[in-house]
């Protein structure tokens with residue numbers, strides 16, 4: 010890899026480093042040369058000292074010798090010898106020996122301080138690097154000195170030996186002596202000059218070297234300073250600023266402080282400062298992005314928290330208003346919005362009505378004007394736009410966006426910078442808006458939008474739930490209502506009756522007051538329903554309920570048990586007061602009703618039970634009032650009766666019969682017997698009346714007179730009647746097939762059966778299934794069938810007639826049949842009731858009636874048959890009156906099929 014060339018700063022730095030080494034070398038050289046100067050000076054000094062010592066020692070010897078000779082004091086001789094020993098290296102050189110020895114020893118007769126160096130003077134000179142010629146001269150001087158020492162020793166010996174002092178003194182002062190002395194001093198002087206010259210030269214040489222080294226040191230130092238200066242300039246150029254500035258900036262960067270933007274001049278662009286500025290800008294941008302991302306994350310996480318709170322609000326709110334309040338509060342408190350409100354559409358005025366709000370500036374909503382009309386400025390805002398597009402509207406700069414111009418002042422006042430209008434829907438239709446406001450610009454980024462939309466969906470879900478809950482509550486209320494009230498009349502129903510009646514009974518018990526419970530039932534109301542339809546029947550019942558309610562005092566109650574049955578509970582009434590009320594009720598019920606085109610009249614029957622005489626609880630009283638009413642019905646209806654003990658027995662019997670009758674067919678307890686009908690003309694059996702028999706192990710044989718009404722009242726007559734019809738038709742077919750003379754099978758048809766709309770088709774179906782031609786069947790109808798709905802009866806009869814089926818009127822004379830009706834009825838036979846026949850032989854009135862019926866029938870072209878003919882007298886009278894047929898014990902009792910067949914076969 011090719012390395013990049015070193016930067017100028019690095020080059021300068023290396024140069025500085027090299028120069029620094031040079032400076033150090035120059036300095037060391039300089040120090041060395043200075044040391045050499047010192048050494049040279051020291052050598053010069055030492056050399057001078059040694060020469061001087063030689064000279065001095067010679068002088069000192071002379072002086073000591075002369076003094077000794079002069080004084081004779083041994084001390085001087087001793088000193089003399091010591092000087093010689095020192096010079097020869099036999100004695101240590103005293104300290105400060107360079108001074109005059111005389112001075113050293115003579116002062117106070119002190120001995121010189123002992124030094125450490127013990128070396129011959131000549132050796133010291135050699136060690137002081139004396140030149141060889143100098144040493145040679147010194148050696149010569151030394152020889153001369155040694156010679157002189159001999160002379161001086163001689164002179165001193167002379168003195169010591171007591172010799173001639175003068176001679177001795179002369180020896181030391183004469184010319185020889187001086188000559189010898191001069192021979193010593195001359196070489197010393199030469200050496201001294203030589204040494205001085207030599208050492209001076211050495212000192213000069215070394216001084217020169219030192220100067221050179223000094224100059225080198227100075228020059229290199231200057232160069233170093235220049236280089237350092239240049240390096241610093243280069244460093245500054247590289248940095249682009251001062252180090253302090255750089256350090257302060259980097260410290261700020263290190264702390265993550267990007268508050269002050271750094272600037273770099275154009276020249277500093279390609280410098281560390283420039284790069285630092287660039288880095289700071291990048292870091293500041295990254296920091297801003299990071300802060301923005303953080304802020305966004307916080308905003309989103311706040312909204313997530315708000316979303317979670319909203320979900321809790323949805324779960325916990327019990328009403329729409331409560332939910333809206335909570336949503337607005339949560340969006341502000343948890344979602345970081347400045348304000349939020351929810352407005353609902355006022356369709357009538359095309360405006361938005363604030364339903365809930367929370368946050369700063371909500372007071373502005375008091376006079377808020379938001380319209381849905383694009384023609385007004387307040388209709389062209391976010392909400393109006395959202396309404397028309399059906400989409401959420403995000404306004405990212407509330408204070409400057411043109412669509413919020415109408416509200417800019419408010420936005421500026423409350424610091425709103427963004428707002429949204431999100432439609433709230435119910436069943437797909439926009440019903441209002443959710444409007445959050447933020448103090449941040451561009452607050453609604455994608456993620457925030459998604460969160461708010463999710464929140465809105467949750468709100469819509471909650472609204473749906475509220476709707477469902479409302480429906481459920483309504484349904485609950487309805488169920489509650491239905492559980493206690495009758496829908497048609499609005500009166501309390503059976504369960505409410507029981508509850509309320511029980512309270513009234515308790516009240517009567519505690520107050521010891523009497524109470525009446527009445528049961529009212531319309532007479533033949535079923536006929537109205539069957540003939541005019543239930544709508545008419547219902548309208549009549551509603552009207553009746555109103556009338557009945559109007560008859561009551563405060564504290565009385567009336568309930569509808571179902572159908573046309575009403576119960577009255579009258580607290581604190583005597584039986585006579587109850588009678589009055591009953592009469593009043595009968596009268597009210599009996600007044601005519603106008604229902605649509607119909608003018609209707611009904612009557613009612615009322616049974617009354619008194620507390621406490623007839624029962625101490627509601628159930629008993631109800632049962633007994635029912636029994637009393639049953640008796641009214643049996644007694645001809647349209648009346649009221651109080652309960653009696655006998656009624657109770659009858660009612661119980663009735664119940665017993667109905668219960669047993671339910672299983673009569675399946676338990677094979679029913680039989681059909683046939684009573685012959687005989688033609689008075691031919692005397693032959695021309696017909697048979699099918700009569701039902703019922704016998705159970707518990708009840709024994711029960712008379713049809715007793716159980717047929719019970720079957721009719723319980724509705725059981727329909728299946729039982731059909732069973733009888735099928736048995737009779739089948740029997741007729743059997744006899745026909747057996748080759749017996751053809752006869753007409755007469756079957757009793759209850760009025761209830763007759764009112765079945767499908768009667769003609771059912772009868773035809775049975776005939777078809779059993780294979781009996783219709784002309785062999787005769788349906789015996791009572792007069793009552795036409796009583797309620799003559800037109801309906803006529804229609805049914807016509808249909809039966811058209812199918813070839815014969816009809817006769819049973820028990821004729823007991824009902825209210827009119828001739829005009831008879832004309833329209835497609836009957837062919839009248840059956841004279843046995844109550845008239847019974848006494849025709851004795852009772853003139855009955856005779857007249859029977860005679861009239863026969864004549865009338867004949868005039869209408871109808872056949873007559875008299876039933877209950879038991880005696881010859883009766884038979885004769887009937888024959889006399891030209892009655893066509895008879896039926897009765899006189900001829901035969903009702904017979905089982907086998908007996909009947911035997912009878913026929915006998916003929």
Ligand SMILES: Nc1nc2c(ncn2[C@@H]2O[C@@H]3COP(=O)(O)O[C@H]4[C@@H](O)[C@H](n5cnc6c(=O)[nH]c(N)nc65)O[C@@H]4COP(=O)(O)O[C@H]3[C@H]2O)c(=O)[nH]1
Nearest residue numbers: 700701713714717733757758759877878879896897898899
């Ligand atoms: N004392 C006396 N009675 C005689 C004499 N001849 C016939 N009877 C009785 O008179 C009744 C004649 O029938 P009804 O008038 O249709 O009166 C019938 C009829 O209305 C009804 N009934 C009987 N069977 C049926 C039936 O299958 N369907 C319907 N809807 N009613 C029936 O029950 C009523 C009574 O029926 P039963 O007890 O069978 O009574 C029968 C019969 O046994 C007589 O000479 N003297």
